[in-house]
Amino acid sequence: MPVTEPSLVELRQVSLAYGSGASRMLALEDATLSIAKGEFIAVVGPSGCGKSTLMKLVTGLLPPTGGEVRVHGQVVKGPIRGVGMAFQAPTLMPWRSTLDNILLPLEVVEPHKRRFRAHKAEYVARVEALLASVGLGGFGAKYPWQLSGGMQQRSSLCRALVHEPEILMLDEPFGALDAFTREELWSVMQKLWMERRFTAVLVTHDLREAVYLADTVYVMSRRPGKIVKIRKIELPRPRTLETTFQVEFVDIVHELRERIHMEHA
Amino acid sequence: MSETQKRLLLVAMPWLAMTGLLLLWEVACIVFDVPEILAPRPTRIIETMIQRWDILLRFCLETLWTTIIGFALAIGFGLLLGLAIGASPFVYSGLYPLLIAFNAIPKVAIVPILMIWVGVGALPAVITAFVISFFPIVVNVATGLATIEPEMRDVMRSLGASQWEILTKVGVPRAMPYLFASLKVAVTLAFIGSVLSETVGGNRGIGFLMLSAGARNDAPTTFAGLFSIAIMGIALYALCALVERRMTRWAFRAEIVG
Ligand SMILES: Nc1ncnc2c1ncn2[C@@H]1O[C@H](COP(=O)(O)OP(=O)(O)OP(=O)(O)O)[C@@H](O)[C@H]1O
Ligand SMILES: [Mg+2]
Numbered sequence: 001m002p003v004t005e006p007s008l009v010e011l012r013q014v015s016l017a018y019g020s021g022a023s024r025m026l027a028l029e030d031a032t033l034s035i036a037k038g039e040f041i042a043v044v045g046p047s048g049c050g051k052s053t054l055m056k057l058v059t060g061l062l063p064p065t066g067g068e069v070r071v072h073g074q075v076v077k078g079p080i081r082g083v084g085m086a087f088q089a090p091t092l093m094p095w096r097s098t099l100d101n102i103l104l105p106l107e108v109v110e111p112h113k114r115r116f117r118a119h120k121a122e123y124v125a126r127v128e129a130l131l132a133s134v135g136l137g138g139f140g141a142k143y144p145w146q147l148s149g150g151m152q153q154r155s156s157l158c159r160a161l162v163h164e165p166e167i168l169m170l171d172e173p174f175g176a177l178d179a180f181t182r183e184e185l186w187s188v189m190q191k192l193w194m195e196r197r198f199t200a201v202l203v204t205h206d207l208r209e210a211v212y213l214a215d216t217v218y219v220m221s222r223r224p225g226k227i228v229k230i231r232k233i234e235l236p237r238p239r240t241l242e243t244t245f246q247v248e249f250v251d252i253v254h255e256l257r258e259r260i261h262m263e264h265a
Numbered sequence: 266m267s268e269t270q271k272r273l274l275l276v277a278m279p280w281l282a283m284t285g286l287l288l289l290w291e292v293a294c295i296v297f298d299v300p301e302i303l304a305p306r307p308t309r310i311i312e313t314m315i316q317r318w319d320i321l322l323r324f325c326l327e328t329l330w331t332t333i334i335g336f337a338l339a340i341g342f343g344l345l346l347g348l349a350i351g352a353s354p355f356v357y358s359g360l361y362p363l364l365i366a367f368n369a370i371p372k373v374a375i376v377p378i379l380m381i382w383v384g385v386g387a388l389p390a391v392i393t394a395f396v397i398s399f400f401p402i403v404v405n406v407a408t409g410l411a412t413i414e415p416e417m418r419d420v421m422r423s424l425g426a427s428q429w430e431i432l433t434k435v436g437v438p439r440a441m442p443y444l445f446a447s448l449k450v451a452v453t454l455a456f457i458g459s460v461l462s463e464t465v466g467g468n469r470g471i472g473f474l475m476l477s478a479g480a481r482n483d484a485p486t487t488f489a490g491l492f493s494i495a496i497m498g499i500a501l502y503a504l505c506a507l508v509e510r511r512m513t514r515w516a517f518r519a520e521i522v523g
């Protein structure tokens with residue numbers, strides 16, 4: 001990624017403390033990073049270091065206690081509109097069918113919201129195509145609790161993507177899945193990203209996942225989280241499962257792992 | 266025991282238990298030679314119910330109406346207030362203590378006051394049914410709203426949803442199973458309310474019928490009234506349970522057929 005590209009998201013010395021008084025606890029310290037438009041970044045680090053917190057700061061769900069977050073050059077004051085989010089848990093609504101769950105963003109986000117009633121059929125077709133692309137074709141009418149955990153997670157990804165958000169936030173979305181499903185979803189994710197070029201932030205525990213998907217990997221320190229390493233990944237795309245066995249790939253994973261081990265020492 | 270036998274037995278159990286209870290009662294009355302004016306035998310009560318079905322039905326319908334109107338009002342207001350309390354911490358902290366205090370007042374104490382205000386008749390019964398069944402609905406709806414998963418809220422907020430959209434798209438559906446669960450409790454309470462009002466002072470309804478039969482030492486009719494109330498109570502409970510199952514099948518994770 002050339003540095004000349006304008007950055008879409010910028011964090012300047014952002015810190016965040018939970019609680020106040022005696023129970024005040026610093027979760028994130030001096031985070032400075034910038035994400036270019038269309039860039040895929042991954043954030044890795046030990047558990048509890050503030051990765052989820054970082055996500056909430058970028059999307060404006062949490063106001064920072066220090067520093068500032070800018071999106072499109074504007075200081076973020078409240079939740080920014082039209083981001084897609086997928087969490088570690090699928091958070092689907094049990095009273096809606098899978099199809100209706102994925103239609104939800106279209107009912108809420110402009111300009112779809114305005115057109116929703118009149119163009120429902122078109123949107124349903126869009127959701128069905130998306131479902132098919134993650135291997136869930138024909139499951140739209142099922143309720144989330146009739147799906148397996150992995151299938152729910154895929155549905156949740158569809159919901160994060162359906163309104164074609166400019167920014168996609170993924171908080172360990174593949175964490176609860178088995179290795180096979182996970183690796184399959186990496187390639188689905190990469191394909192979608194190469195087609196649409198949204199800006200993505202992926203939080204993960206899995207270093208191979210980070211290297212497979214990201215353009216840039218940020219390594220965070222133990223709590224209070226600081227960014228201790230930034231690693232550009234210049235492996236050619238599309239990356240495949242074969243890529244993960246190549247020397248270059250494995251070297252990068254090792255390099256990252258060593259940096260994280262230093263945190264545990 | 267085979268599966269079908271098990272299922273049949275499950276269906277038959279309530280009827281068996283009821284018959285057993287009535288039989289025990291009957292036998293006890295005969296063995297101990299209980300005078301009819303104290304406790305009539307079940308066969309005698311059922312006989313009275315059959316003989317005087319037209320009067321019973323008329324008075325029952327009066328009670329049924331006041332109960333249903335009071336109950337419907339309780340659902341409407343309870344839902345609104347429950348949503349307000351669950352959605353806004355200010356409304357919650359303002360009204361919740363008041364509600365608790367109000368709920369602690371024995372409703373039998375307010376019936377005479379109601380009679381001073383609105384006179385005798387259907388109105389005090391409707392109001393008593395309303396105030397007594399209102400509380401569980403409010404509490405349940407508010408609980409349903411207040412326990413929305415923060416993640417669900419985050420999903421909505423990150424989409425840029427307004428508070429109103431979060432309420433209608435997450436809050437209300439989330440509160441529905443809680444609402445329907447409370448209806449079963451509330452409908453029986455509504456019955457207690459209207460019969461209470463009829464017995465404390467009234468000129469209509471099954472409660473009044475029982476009161477006047479009691480005054481004439483007509484125990485079989487009093488007990489026939491009691492049985493009628495029980496039957497109506499079960500019927501309305503079953504209706505609410507049915508509505509609950511149909512409206513919130515997702516909450517039971519039931520297989521949805523077709
Ligand atoms: N709502 C909250 N109130 C108080 N403290 C919190 C809250 N959320 C998180 N924390 C604390 O902030 C720190 C960072 O939490 P965060 O969820 O960002 O970690 P994480 O890096 O996402 O961890 P994991 O990898 O386990 O998901 C943790 O130590 C946690 O205890
Ligand atoms: Mg986390």
